[in-house]
Amino acid sequence: MGELLDIAQVAERTGLAASALRFYEKRGLIDSAGRNGLRRTYRPEVLDRLTFIRCARDAGFTIAEIARFIQADPGDQELRAHLAARARRLEEDIARLTGMRDGLRHATTCTHEPLVECPDFKKTFR
Structure with a gap:
């Protein structure tokens, strides 16, 4: 499974603000694995999902469109x-x-x- 990353580590590795990560989680684009104290933690796979989200945003997709794509069958x-x-x-x-x-x-x-x-x-x- 790999070691969990806390929100600060994910923010540092992706260049995204922690507030953006919380926003993406609230919108259902990413999932946290839980908490370590007061900090959210994420599985390492979240980095791939965030790379996809960034690319989709750069391509002009809205957050709602990305959420729909992630959940689509x-x-x-x-x-x-x-x-x-x-x-x-x-x-x-x-x-x-x-x-x-x-x-x-x-x-x-x-x-x-x-x-x-x-x-x-x-x-x-x-």
Whole structure:
């Protein structure tokens, strides 16, 4: 099972505030294993769950959406449709950000004046 981590250890390892951990627990996103004195304790697996939550938040999911996803069963077709739509939006975001990255990389060596009028630079944003 592994040694239990107290809330301060989880906060330190994840970079999250203890208040965020308590909030996630209240919302059903994570579970504590109990208490050691006044401090909540967690199983080490909570670190993986928190990594998932952070990634989902970065991808634009709300806390409610994450909670639903965590509790979903494979037969939830409405959730699957929602996830597929979100995946399409992420693909669009990735394409847009890739264009921005490529344009910025080009700009580091481009000699066109003005830089923003460079045809190669401009085409990275289409």
